[in-house]
Amino acid sequence: MKRYIIKRAISFIPVLIGVSILCFLLIAFSGKDPAEVIARHGDMNATPELIEQVRVEMGLDGSLPERYLKWISGFFTGDFGLSITSYRLISEDIAEYFPITAGLVGMSLLWTLVLSIPFALLCARFKNSIFDHLTRGITIFGMCIPTFWLGFMLLIVLAVQMNWFTVLPEPGIKGYILPSLALSIPTICGIIRLFRSSLLSELSCDYVRYAKARGLSSTRILLCHVFRNALPPIVTVFCQYLGTLIVGSAVMEAVFSIEGIGSYLISAVLSADSTSAATCIVIIAVVFIAANFVGDMINRFLCPWIAGEHNDT
Amino acid sequence: MSKLIEIKQLEIIIKKEQHTVVRKIDFSLDKGKSLIILGQSGCGKTMTCHSMMGLLDPKKFSISGGIFYNGTDLLTLSAKEKRKLYGGEIAFIPQNPMTALDPSMKIGKQMLETLSLHIDVSKNERKNAVLNALKKSGLGDAERVYHSFPFELSGGMLQRVLIAMVLMVNARLVIADEPTTALDVVHRNETIEAFRQLRESGTAVLMVTHDFAAAVQLGGDIMIMNEGEIIETGKASEILTAPNHSYTRSLIEASVLTANIREVSE
Numbered sequence: 148m149k150r151y152i153i154k155r156a157i158s159f160i161p162v163l164i165g166v167s168i169l170c171f172l173l174i175a176f177s178g179k180d181p182a183e184v185i186a187r188h189g190d191m192n193a194t195p196e197l198i199e200q201v202r203v204e205m206g207l208d209g210s211l212p213e214r215y216l217k218w219i220s221g222f223f224t225g226d227f228g229l230s231i232t233s234y235r236l237i238s239e240d241i242a243e244y245f246p247i248t249a250g251l252v253g254m255s256l257l258w259t260l261v262l263s264i265p266f267a268l269l270c271a272r273f274k275n276s277i278f279d280h281l282t283r284g285i286t287i288f289g290m291c292i293p294t295f296w297l298g299f300m301l302l303i304v305l306a307v308q309m310n311w312f313t314v315l316p317e318p319g320i321k322g323y324i325l326p327s328l329a330l331s332i333p334t335i336c337g338i339i340r341l342f343r344s345s346l347l348s349e350l351s352c353d354y355v356r357y358a359k360a361r362g363l364s365s366t367r368i369l370l371c372h373v374f375r376n377a378l379p380p381i382v383t384v385f386c387q388y389l390g391t392l393i394v395g396s397a398v399m400e401a402v403f404s405i406e407g408i409g410s411y412l413i414s415a416v417l418s419a420d421s422t423s424a425a426t427c428i429v430i431i432a433v434v435f436i437a438a439n440f441v442g443d444m445i446n447r448f449l450c451p452w453i454a455g456e457h458n459d460t
Numbered sequence: 461m462s463k464l465i466e467i468k469q470l471e472i473i474i475k476k477e478q479h480t481v482v483r484k485i486d487f488s489l490d491k492g493k494s495l496i497i498l499g500q501s502g503c504g505k506t507m508t509c510h511s512m513m514g515l516l517d518p519k520k521f522s523i524s525g526g527i528f529y530n531g532t533d534l535l536t537l538s539a540k541e542k543r544k545l546y547g548g549e550i551a552f553i554p555q556n557p558m559t560a561l562d563p564s565m566k567i568g569k570q571m572l573e574t575l576s577l578h579i580d581v582s583k584n585e586r587k588n589a590v591l592n593a594l595k596k597s598g599l600g601d602a603e604r605v606y607h608s609f610p611f612e613l614s615g616g617m618l619q620r621v622l623i624a625m626v627l628m629v630n631a632r633l634v635i636a637d638e639p640t641t642a643l644d645v646v647h648r649n650e651t652i653e654a655f656r657q658l659r660e661s662g663t664a665v666l667m668v669t670h671d672f673a674a675a676v677q678l679g680g681d682i683m684i685m686n687e688g689e690i691i692e693t694g695k696a697s698e699i700l701t702a703p704n705h706s707y708t709r710s711l712i713e714a715s716v717l718t719a720n721i722r723e724v725s726e
Contacts, residue, residue, distance in 0.1 A: 353559035360513050360554070361574045361625070362547030364539075371573075372562045452563040452611040 148447070151454070155443065159436050166432040170425035171215045177421040182207050184231045205229070218422070222429070232411075232420040240411060240423065241430065248407035251399065252392045254320075254327035255334065259385070263335045267342035272369055274347060282339065289336030294395060298329040298402035316405050326403040330395060334388050341384060345377040352376075379446040379453065386442030390435030463488040464664050465512070465633055469525035472507050472688075476520065481507045483688040484525065491632060494655070494665040494680030496696065498672070498711070504688040505668040506555075509637045512666075513552045514542050529633070548578030551631035555638040557618035561610040567621055568606035571628060578629045593628035594621070598650060616647030623654045626663075634658060636667045640674045652677040672715040676700060684708050 182202035186193035202208050205228065206217050221227035227237035270279045305325060306312040316322040349355065350373055358368045397409030408427060415423035447454050465488065472482040482504040489495045497505045510516050511523050514534065527534040529550065534542065546552070554560045561570055571590045575581060581589050587606070594602035597620045610618060619639065626634050636655065640648040652674055659665050659680070669675060675682060675696055682699045684692040684707065692705045703709045 353554060353556060354562045356515055357552070357554050357560045358562070359515060360546055360552035362543045362545075362577050363573070364543060372565065375564050376562065450564045451609050 148454070151447075152444075155440055159440070162436060163429070163432065167219055167429050168215070170428050171218060173421050173425050173428075175211060175214070179421065181205065181229075181231050181420075181422060185229065185234075188231070188234060218425075221426070227426045228422050230415070230420055230423045232415050232418045232423055237423050237426050241408065241426070244406060244408045244411045245430070247405060248393060248396050248400070248409055250323055251327055251330065251396050251405065251407060252389065254323045255331035255392050255396075256385070256389065258328060258331040259334050259338055259388070263338035263342060267339045267346060268369065268374070270339065270343040271346035271350065271373075272365070279343075286336035286339045289332050290340070292333060294329055294333060295398050295402050297332055298326065298399055301325045301329050302402070316403060322405075326396075326399045326405060329402070330392060330399045334392065338381060338384065338388075342377065342381050345380050346373055349373045349377045375449055378449050382442045382445050382449070383439075386438040387435075389438040390431060393431050393434060463528075464491045464530065465489045465666070466528040467508075467512070467525070468528065470508065470511065470527065471522075471524045472504070472511055472516065473522040474520065475522055481688050482511070485685075485688075485690050487683055487690065487693070489633070489664045489666055489681075491664050492659060492662045494659050494667065494678055496675045496678060496680065496682045497666070497668045497685055498670065498675055498682055499685035500670060500711070503685045505685050506637055508685075509552075509635050509666070509668050512635055513546060513550070543577075547574055547625075548629050549632045551626040551629060551634050553619075553622050553626065553634065553636040553639045555641055557622055558610075558615050560622060561618065563610050565609075566606070567608050567610065567613070571606075571621070571625060574625055575628055589628060590624075593624040596627050597621070597624035597654065599624065616643055616650070619643060619647060619651055620654075623651070623658075626658065631663055633664045633666065636665065638669050638671070639667065640669060640671050648674060649677070672700070672712065684711070 180198070180202075182205055183193070183198050185205070186198040186201045190197065199208075207214065209217070218227070221238075225238045227241075229235070230237045230240055233240055266282055270282050273279055302312075302314055302325065306314045312321070312325055346369070350369070355368055355373060358372055359365075363372075393409065395409075396407055397413050399405070400407045400410040401413070408430075412424060412427040412431075415421075415427065467485060467487050469484045469486060470482055471480065471484045473480050485508065487495065497508065499505050507516070507521075511521075512527055512534070516523060523535060525535075529545065534545070537545075561567065568587070568590055571593070572586055575586055575589060579589070591602045591606060594605050599605050599617060599620050605613065605617065605621065613621070622639075634655070639655075640651055643651060648671075655665050655667065655678055659678075665678070665680070667674075667678060679696045682692075682694060682696045683690055684699070684703075684705065686707050692699060692703065692708050699708060700712060703712060
């Protein structure tokens with residue numbers, strides 16, 4: 148297992164280097180001169196000398212490799228430079244906005260876990276029942292709904308009409324309930340469909356037939372044997388959703404007026420703040436890779452035969 | 461006196477296609493005896509086995525007739541009553557040992573699970589009971605097998621584990637569905653020997669196979685099936701040396717031919 152972990156960790160390095168180079172090229176060829184933007188922010192009539200001075204101060208006068216190394220070292224020192232959107236240190240912005248998005252995505256994942264697993268289990272246990280058919284219809288509908296529309300609908304119904312929530316973000320967990328729900332509903336529906344199908348596929352396996360022949364009840368077979376073996380595809384997709392949810396949170400943050408990393412990324416892109424945007428993209432890439440790695444580890448723990456199949460324990 | 465298991469007018473129909481796979485067959489088996497159901501693939505032998513084990517989905521199959529175990533019709537029992545019998549008094553050995561066990565659960569845990577359902581043993585003695593059964597089935601390194609996952613063992617070892625489960629629960633009737641198909645010659649001989657020992661200890665053995673060599677080795681009674689019907693029944697030695705039915709003869713000839721080809725190729 149140790150060998151596998153080291154192997155996987157090493158395999159992440161080229162991926163991260165690739166992502167960071169692509170993001171850096173985005174900064175370099177964005178066509179916007181950060182030194183000029185910063186100089187003009189202080190003085191609209193900034194002279195070329197002043198702009199040059201800012202460029203030197205910010206270390207933007209070096210060659211591309213030098214500038215890349217300086218920027219990438221920010222991920223180790225915490226100094227990513229100045230944001231031309233907020234005129235604050237990018238690290239300060241990230242420290243402020245990232246926990247908000249993490250809370251939103253965390254709660255969305257919690258909704259996904261709590262709602263999708265029991266529904267999928269019930270659908271598989273009572274396959275082709277009215278409950279199964281009804282759930283199928285609802286989940287297909289749920290997967291097709293655009294999240295921004297769902298967000299607006301939740302706001303109109305639960306905040307404006309029922310007055311259970313406020314339209315503007317509330318402090319604490321309550322402020323996360325509606326956006327996380329709107330963000331997670333398509334994911335929940337997708338996972339219900341996928342997990343049901345995974346459970347049914349496992350239920351047709353030989354070991355299930357033999358478990359029945361050993362005298363085990365259907366419920367016990369489903370919960371103690373089939374459930375665990377049906378989890379790996381769900382764990383993989385669930386971890387991939389983590390990255391998708393962070394990016395998707397930008398829309399929800401805009402709908403619910405939340406200032407998270409998603410909306411920060413959007414505003415950085417809109418104002419051509421390529422350094423902030425690239426820094427955010429690399430951080431999201433790190434989270435995405437880490438989530439996939441954790442998913443792999445969970446799968447190996449749940450189903451040790453996966454490691455046996457690949458013969459790399 | 462009633463037989464241990466008696467099949468009366470058993471008929472199995474696939475509902476969707478209205479296709480009859482087993483046509484009103486009758487046979488019986490007493491304790492300490494063995495019966496081998498022989499026939500080509502698709503002749504209905506596995507369906508017969510599965511119906512006896514309650515493994516056929518009533519939504520897909522229509523089953524009529526009677527399967528009497530000690531005089532009780534298994535087809536009329538509730539799910540709870542069936543669970544008490546299956547895996548305990550009536551044990552099953554499936555066709556492919558490699559896929560018969562939960563791949564994510566250790567062998568020992570799966571055996572303990574079966575044991576606790578059927579045998580009243582104190583918690584402390586359970587592990588010993590499992591280890592003893594594994595040793596009895598010929599698995600010398602029982603402790604290692606107990607802590608292994610199914611994918612860590614060979615097909616032959618897994619077949620032994622399945623036999624150990626039968627030994628562990630003191631089954632009175634063992635139904636084995638082509639138990640030698642997935643095995644090499646050495647493991648096949650060992651498995652047949654294990655069945656012989658089971659029979660000698662008083663357990664009734666019903667084996668379904670299309671492997672004539674295995675049938676000859678096990679001996680006892682033989683029942684030839686074709687297209688869902690029993691076409692010939694009798695002692696193994698009699699049927700295999702002097703078959704009455706032309707189908708049985710063609711089966712034996714095909715089997716001899718296959719054996720010869722195997723011999724030449726080896």
